[in-house]
Amino acid sequence: MKVFEKPGKQNTDETCRIAVERAKLINAPIIAATTEGVSGLRVCQIAEELGFTGQIVIVASAYGAHAPGESLLKDEYRDAIKARGVQIVAAAHALSGAERGMSTKFKGIYPLEIMAYTLRILSQGVKVAVEIGSMALDAGAVAHGIPVVVMGGTSRGLDTAVVMSPAHANAIFDSNIHEILCMPY
Numbered sequence: 001m002k003v004f005e006k007p008g009k010q011n012t013d014e015t016c017r018i019a020v021e022r023a024k025l026i027n028a029p030i031i032a033a034t035t036e037g038v039s040g041l042r043v044c045q046i047a048e049e050l051g052f053t054g055q056i057v058i059v060a061s062a063y064g065a066h067a068p069g070e071s072l073l074k075d076e077y078r079d080a081i082k083a084r085g086v087q088i089v090a091a092a093h094a095l096s097g098a099e100r101g102m103s104t105k106f107k108g109i110y111p112l113e114i115m116a117y118t119l120r121i122l123s124q125g126v127k128v129a130v131e132i133g134s135m136a137l138d139a140g141a142v143a144h145g146i147p148v149v150v151m152g153g154t155s156r157g158l159d160t161a162v163v164m165s166p167a168h169a170n171a172i173f174d175s176n177i178h179e180i181l182c183m184p185y
Contacts (some may be wrong), residue, residue, distance in 0.1 A: 002070065002181065002182035004184040004185060006182075007073055007125070007154035007184035008156070009155075009158075010015055010153055011159035011184065012159070016032075019043075019149045019151050019161035019182075020043075020047050020149075021050065022149055022151040022163060024050070024051075025162065026149075027151070028057035028058070028146070029150075030056045030057070030148070030150075030151070031059060031133055031136045032059070032150070032152075032158065033059050033060070033128050034060055035061065035072050035074050036073060037080075037081065038156070039076055040073075040088070043151065044056060044081055049096075055142070056087075057089060057141040058089070059135050060087075060089070062091050062094065073088070093129065093135070094112075094132075095115060095119075095127065095172075096116065100107070109156060116145055124153070125151075125154055125159050125160020125183055126162065127152070128152025129150040129160060130161045130177070131152075132179075133175065134166050134167060138174070147163055147164065148163070148166065149161060150162050154184060159182070160180075160183040161180075161181040162181060163178045164176060171172070
């Protein structure tokens with residue numbers, strides 16, 4: 001396992017290379033988080049450079065997650081990702097979504113937020129990986145019951161990669177992380 005000195009976007013390229021090489025070795029699909037699309041496109045570019053021909057799924061926030069009716073995913077990146085035949089899933093965050101609305105409105109903490117904070121003990125990227133694995137599975141973008149290589153990060157960029165078998169959101173505790181490939185210290 002590679003441990004980065006600091007979290008953040010400066011680790012994106014190395015995280016992508018580590019994840020793509022592992023996905024090639026175990027013949028697994030790749031799932032990666034993106035906000036504006038920069039990281040999502042970078043995953044696609046590095047996968048091309050390394051000759052990865054398997055499935056890639058890019059997961060973005062749902063429309064309206066940050067402002068009503070709007071997506072943070074920029075059109076230029078969305079278009080460049082889709083031009084490569086890569087599927088983009090935009091969905092409510094599996095570990096917050098509607099529950100975040102309740103905690104904001106009613107000023108409390110709820111079970112999914114506890115789970116999210118618990119996963120952050122490892123790293124923000126591990127939390128993101130579990131979350132987007134579930135989101136991609138719920139969207140039908142990856143098959144159930146197979147290991148996938150998932151990348152997440154801290155704030156912007158990618159700094160964490162895991163091999164995992166995601167579970168649907170309604171059974172998220174059945175998710176299984178098999179291997180942490182890289183993460184920040």
